[in-house]
Amino acid sequence: MQAIKQSMLDKLSVEQIKIELMRTAFGRQSVLLSRFDPRILIVWYSFFAVAPWFFHNKTILLGMLVPMAVLTLSSKVSPLVLIIMGIGLVSEIMYILFGSLLFGGSLEAVWPLATLTVKILIISLASIAVFSSMDPEKLSDALLSMGMPAQFSFGVSYGYRMLPILIEEYHNLIHSFRLRGRSPRDKDFLRWRSLVYMGKIAVCAFYPLILNTAKRTRTTVEALEVRGFTYALISPDAKRLKLAYLRVKPLDFVFLGCSALYMIALLALGRIFVL
Amino acid sequence: MNSHRNDSRKEGPLAAAPIIELQEVNFQYPGAEVMALSHIHLTILRGEFIAIAGTNGSGKSTLCKCLNGLIPNYYVGDLSGYVQVAGLIAENESVSSLSRKVAYVFQDFENQLVRPTVYDEACFAPLNYGFADYRERADRALAMLGLESLSDQWIWQLSGGQKHLTALAGALSLDPDIIIVDEPVAQLDPYHARLIYDKLKLLNEQYGKTIIVIEHHTEFIADYCSKVVLMDSGTIRWVKPVQEALSSVEELEALHILPPQVTLAIRETEEQQRPDGIYPVTIPQAVDYYRTRLPLFPLQSIDEDAHAAKVSVPSIQSPATTLVQFDNVSYGYKTITRTLHPVLRGIELAIHEGDRIALVGNNGAGKSTLLKLISGIRRPNDGLLTVCGHLTKHTSPETLSDYVSYIYQNPEEMFIEDTVRKDVEYFLKARSSEDYRPFVDEVLERLRLTPLQDRDGRLLSGGQQRRATLAIGLAMQPSVMLLDEPTASLDASSRREMTAMLNQLQGRVKATVIATHDMQLVAEWANRVIVMHNGQIALDTDQQSLFGHTAVLELAGLIAPQIAQLSLALGLRPPSLSVKHFADRIRKLMGQHRSQEEADSIASH
Numbered sequence: 001m002q003a004i005k006q007s008m009l010d011k012l013s014v015e016q017i018k019i020e021l022m023r024t025a026f027g028r029q030s031v032l033l034s035r036f037d038p039r040i041l042i043v044w045y046s047f048f049a050v051a052p053w054f055f056h057n058k059t060i061l062l063g064m065l066v067p068m069a070v071l072t073l074s075s076k077v078s079p080l081v082l083i084i085m086g087i088g089l090v091s092e093i094m095y096i097l098f099g100s101l102l103f104g105g106s107l108e109a110v111w112p113l114a115t116l117t118v119k120i121l122i123i124s125l126a127s128i129a130v131f132s133s134m135d136p137e138k139l140s141d142a143l144l145s146m147g148m149p150a151q152f153s154f155g156v157s158y159g160y161r162m163l164p165i166l167i168e169e170y171h172n173l174i175h176s177f178r179l180r181g182r183s184p185r186d187k188d189f190l191r192w193r194s195l196v197y198m199g200k201i202a203v204c205a206f207y208p209l210i211l212n213t214a215k216r217t218r219t220t221v222e223a224l225e226v227r228g229f230t231y232a233l234i235s236p237d238a239k240r241l242k243l244a245y246l247r248v249k250p251l252d253f254v255f256l257g258c259s260a261l262y263m264i265a266l267l268a269l270g271r272i273f274v275l
Numbered sequence: 276m277n278s279h280r281n282d283s284r285k286e287g288p289l290a291a292a293p294i295i296e297l298q299e300v301n302f303q304y305p306g307a308e309v310m311a312l313s314h315i316h317l318t319i320l321r322g323e324f325i326a327i328a329g330t331n332g333s334g335k336s337t338l339c340k341c342l343n344g345l346i347p348n349y350y351v352g353d354l355s356g357y358v359q360v361a362g363l364i365a366e367n368e369s370v371s372s373l374s375r376k377v378a379y380v381f382q383d384f385e386n387q388l389v390r391p392t393v394y395d396e397a398c399f400a401p402l403n404y405g406f407a408d409y410r411e412r413a414d415r416a417l418a419m420l421g422l423e424s425l426s427d428q429w430i431w432q433l434s435g436g437q438k439h440l441t442a443l444a445g446a447l448s449l450d451p452d453i454i455i456v457d458e459p460v461a462q463l464d465p466y467h468a469r470l471i472y473d474k475l476k477l478l479n480e481q482y483g484k485t486i487i488v489i490e491h492h493t494e495f496i497a498d499y500c501s502k503v504v505l506m507d508s509g510t511i512r513w514v515k516p517v518q519e520a521l522s523s524v525e526e527l528e529a530l531h532i533l534p535p536q537v538t539l540a541i542r543e544t545e546e547q548q549r550p551d552g553i554y555p556v557t558i559p560q561a562v563d564y565y566r567t568r569l570p571l572f573p574l575q576s577i578d579e580d581a582h583a584a585k586v587s588v589p590s591i592q593s594p595a596t597t598l599v600q601f602d603n604v605s606y607g608y609k610t611i612t613r614t615l616h617p618v619l620r621g622i623e624l625a626i627h628e629g630d631r632i633a634l635v636g637n638n639g640a641g642k643s644t645l646l647k648l649i650s651g652i653r654r655p656n657d658g659l660l661t662v663c664g665h666l667t668k669h670t671s672p673e674t675l676s677d678y679v680s681y682i683y684q685n686p687e688e689m690f691i692e693d694t695v696r697k698d699v700e701y702f703l704k705a706r707s708s709e710d711y712r713p714f715v716d717e718v719l720e721r722l723r724l725t726p727l728q729d730r731d732g733r734l735l736s737g738g739q740q741r742r743a744t745l746a747i748g749l750a751m752q753p754s755v756m757l758l759d760e761p762t763a764s765l766d767a768s769s770r771r772e773m774t775a776m777l778n779q780l781q782g783r784v785k786a787t788v789i790a791t792h793d794m795q796l797v798a799e800w801a802n803r804v805i806v807m808h809n810g811q812i813a814l815d816t817d818q819q820s821l822f823g824h825t826a827v828l829e830l831a832g833l834i835a836p837q838i839a840q841l842s843l844a845l846g847l848r849p850p851s852l853s854v855k856h857f858a859d860r861i862r863k864l865m866g867q868h869r870s871q872e873e874a875d876s877i878a879s880h
Contacts (some may be wrong), residue, residue: 015608023611026429137391161391164431172688175652175672179681180691180702180751183673204691212687215733216386223387225349226379227445228403231371237405 014174018167020080024132025163032074033133038142040252041130044259048126052119058275061118063266067259068125075133085124093117136160145243150233169212173205293359294452294485295319295342300356302337302346311337313509315356321452324479324486326496326517329506330530331736331766335489336382338506339455341365342487344373361452375404378446380439382457382489387442393417393433394426397444404449416447419482420474434638436467440474447478453485454478460492461764464792466637466832468492472499491766493521493535494837497556505530521556531768536837536854537561543858544865558837562844569845569864595627598755598786599649604658606644615656618644620810622658626755626786633797633818634790636807637832642790643684645807646757649788650681663754676702680748684759684790686740690732695724695743698732699750715750722746722776738769745776749783756784762793774799794836797821798852806831822850 033041048064055061072082093113100109131139137157144153178201184193224230232238300315312334319325327335340346347354348370358365361376381387390396397413406412417423420440425433433441439459446454456475460468476499478484490496496503496517503520505512507530513520521527524534524542538554541564555561601624607617619641626632634642647653649662651672660667663678683689692698699718703711719725722742727735732743741761748756761777762770770793777800780787791797797804797818804821806814808831814824822828822839835843835850838857842850851857 019609019611019613023613026611137395157391158389161389161430164429168431169688172683172685173691176683176689176691178672179650179652179676180705180747181673181676182705183671208688208691211731211733215687216383219381219383219386220389222345222349223379223381224389225370226343226345226374227389227400228371228374229389232403232405235403235405238403241405241407241409242402 014171017080018171020078021167022164024078024081025136025160027076027078031076031133033071033129034135035251036255037246037248037252038134038138039146039246040248040256041134042139042142042146044256045126045130047259049123052122055270056115057270058115058118059273060266060270061115061122062275063269064122064263065118065125067262068122068129071129072125075129077128077132081128081132085128089117089121089124092120141243141246144239145246150239154229166209166213170205170209173208174201176208177201177205292321293318294321294361296357296359297341298357300341300358301354302341303353304350305352307352310509311352312341315511317504317511317514319485319487321485322479322483324476324488324499324501325504326488326490326500326502327504327506328489328491328493328496328527328530328532330491330532332508333506333530334509335506336457337509339379339457339487339489342373342453342455343377343379344368344370371404374451375449376451377453377455378443378449378451380442380446380454380456380459382461384439384442384462385435388430388438388445391429392426393422393428393430393441393444396430396441397422397426397448399445401448409448412448412450413444415450416444419447419478420444434467435463436470436638439463439467439471443471443474451484453487455487455489457489458491459488460490460495464638464832465794465834466792468495469834475499491532493527493533493556497521497535518556519553522552522554531766533767537841539854540838540841540857540861543854544861558840558844561841565845565861569861569868595629596785597625597627598663599624599626600659600661601625602659602661604648604655604660606641606648606653606655606657618810619648622812624805624812624815626788628785629802630786630788631781631800631802632786632788633801633804634788634807635792635794635797635804635831635833636813640807640831641810642807643759646681646759646788646790649755649757650679651675652681676751676753678753679755679757680751680753681757682744682748682759682761684763686744687733689744689747693731694729695719695732695735695746696728698743699724699728699746702747702751718746718750721779722749736769738765738772741765741769741773742776745773749780752783754785756780756787758787758789760791760793761789762791762796770795792833794822794834794839798836798839806833818852819849822852823848 036044048068052061052064055064096113096116097109100106100113137160140153140157140160143156144150181197181201183197228238295317296319297315297317300312301310302312303310315338317338327338329335337346340350341354341358342360342365344365346352360373363373363376365373388396390399394413394417397416398409401409401412414423417426420443422437422440422444425437425441428437430438430441439462443454443456454475456471459471459475463471472495475486475488479486488495488500490500500517502514503517504514505520505526512526515523521534521538524538527534535556537558537560538556541554541561542548555564601622604619604622605617606619607615610616622645634645636642644653648655648660648667651662651667651670651674654668662670662675665675665678667675690698692701696715696719700711700715703715716725719728722745724739724742724746727739727743732740735743745758745761748758758777762773765773774796777787777789777796789796789801801818804814804816804818805812806816806821806824806827808827813831814821814827816824822835822843825843828835834840836852838854839850839852842848842857842860847857847860851860
């Protein structure tokens with residue numbers, strides 16, 4: 001029992017979470033969805049992120065859920081992300097259910113709740129599948145090519161570059177607090193005192209992180225100036241060169257076409273079987 | 276072939292035209308009371324390798340920022356005078372047109388890297404300036420620096436030296452005429468700093484780039500630069516050829532710049548001052564110098580004094596209390612491919628009371644990890660680690676912090692409060708110590724932080740930040756003090772000050788472990804040296820014999836202090852660790868030789 005508890009704790013350590021985050025961001029795996037043009041993926045995603053809200057027929061919703069689940073599995077998503085999503089879903093159902101019971105509802109509320117849950121699940125899985133298999137660099141270029149300001153798309157890719165460094169620094173700051181602090185001594189129920197202590201540190205460590213980052217930005221801004229970032233903002237050449245590699249290939253149309261055919265078939269099926 | 280090209284370049288018609296010319300340049304930052312630059316006249320020829328030296332705040336960086344147009348286009352201030360850079364009159368140009376001619380590598384070069392991978396970083400500038408051949412440019416820049424194999428690496432995976440080269444590649448891809456590098460040695464260990472300098476030398480000699488470094492490490496200036504520009508409070512004091520410049524020992528010392536140790540040694544051993552005031556400044560020059568003056572070259576001198584001194588060092592076998600015990604400890608971390616990357620393997624080590632250990636070795640050898648294991652923020656995967664009677668595996672870092680204090684390499688990560696005083700108090704407050712104020716006052720006073728106690732640690736200078744972190748550590752009243760690179764990126768005077776502070780630790784703590792690249796610190800401070808290589812302990816010895824183990828030094832990428840290198844080159848064993856010790860030995864040898872000669876001449880008469 002003690003051993004299991006220890007191994008569970010190890011899995012939940014900051015270190016482990018850090019690795020999983022890094023894997024998600026920098027894993028560089030070649031998966032099905034990463035083969036398509038990022039702009040096509042964004043279009044595809046914007047449909048599946050909105051469409052579920054317009055259907056109440058569970059046949060259609062479940063039909064949409066299946067390909068999402070398959071795509072998510074094919075994207076080799078980190079278990080951590082799925083666990084977080086699972087916790088989110090369960091707690092969301094729980095609080096609505098409690099609400100309904102508290103205000104005189106009954107377990108009948110579960111059925112309509114399930115509809116809502118499926119909708120949320122479809123959208124979550126679509127987001128996970130698309131964004132975990134799309135390289136943030138490509139996302140940033142796709143946004144630029146779709147007319148977003150260059151500052152914004154640069155922000156995405158700069159965030160991507162800074163993420164590991166910020167995580168590392170945050171981790172060090174947490175250690176700084178722990179190396180000088182004092183954790184609660186007495187063992188109490190569910191160790192809630194320790195949880196509060198760690199929670200407090202986790203929040204406090206953000207302040208030095210923000211201040212340190214602010215201090216470092218000076219060089220970054222100067223370097224951007226020297227290396228022509230502001231020049232590129234007003235020069236069309238830079239944008240054209242940068243985006244020259246983005247090309248919509250036949251494969252992209254095949255993907256969109258298949259998705260459309262599937263949706264049409266699903267709508268037809270939904271008319272026959274109404275759940 | 277290259278040397279031929281080199282010569283023709285220097286003698287060609289282009290050489291006559293200065294690549295940089297400043298006349299009567301003055302600059303004042305907005306709101307500042309003093310001039311940042313005043314009456315600057317400077318001419319730099321194509322293909323020169325220039326060092327700009329001076330104390331902090333003497334205007335070195337400001338001068339360089341005038342060359343790439345950051346001043347006055349980005350930093351608006353009052354700029355007057357004539358600035359010509361690579362044929363462009365700076366007044367009429369913008370940052371973007373100037374910085375295509377002038378590459379700049381910042382002192383905190385890590386913040387200059389804005390892209391996720393090495394290749395993207397090299398492409399960034401040419402892409403921004405709309406060069407259609409940006410890929411070829413990036414490839415060429417990476418090839419010049421030998422970085423091709425790293426081109427797909429993520430920036431965060433690189434070591435410090437690799438990041439510096441990447442920043443250089445990012446600047447080189449614009450094919451600039453001039454390359455400015457701001458304090459390359461400050462943030463790197465000596466081994467990697469030398470690699471950077473070798474690359475700069477290559478760019479200078481093979482590709483004809485004009486190189487300007489801001490530098491106060493004179494041994495690097497002596498080995499690589501052709502001219503020195505000495506700056507002092509916003510003015511140029513002089514521009515001299517390198518040997519003449521570094522022989523101006525008094526002037527350099529007055530500005531807190533340490534002259535090369537070999538120059539100091541030769542001045543010390545010569546009976547009278549030379550009329551021209553020019554002395555050898557590099558090790559080969561010094562060896563040549565002594566070759567002609569010393570009898571029986573190379574010397575076969577074994578210094579008895581040094582041996583006697585060695586005995587007085589507390590021997591490792593002495594029955595002192597063991598504070599930290601490593602029993603076959605291994606540690607590794609998981610990489611993003613979920614494989615275990617070993618950092619430390621089978622470490623056996625005991626740290627005793629009275630130890631002043633210098634932990635040396637190249638980057639990635641596992642020095643920091645070893646310290647982190649002792650502090651308890653990392654736990655061994657295998658083996659037992661006991662710290663002051665506690666097994667770290669079952670002890671929280673909070674509990675261990677009653678015995679151990681760990682000072683990070685980056686001071687900013689230790690400032691968790693908004694004033695220095697609060698940071699120093701944090702530990703005592705958390706333990707609700709009674710009336711800690713007088714004690715905190717004393718610690719602050721001792722480290723000369725009293726006037727700074729209400730300021731945010733982040734806003735202090737480098738040397739002050741180090742002192743503040745030392746105060747944080749001292750206030751914890753630890754038995755074992757761990758310091759990670761306490762003298763990195765400090766200038767000569769702050770470094771000397773830090774060494775003095777570290778000497779004060781004695782009596783306050785039972786044992787100290789310092790991970791460092793600073794061999795001068797090792798020579799002056801340690802009584803035990805542990806060399807790490809590839810996650811294992813390669814050598815556990817004292818500092819006298821360390822510098823005699825040339826094979827181990829080379830393996831671990833360590834560079835001995837200049838004076839030790841010179842002693843070894845002359846055949847003095849064990850090598851001297853200070854200029855004074857070296858000079859005494861040489862004087863003694865010369866005296867012996869002279870009396871021998873006199874005796875001989877009397878005998879022959």
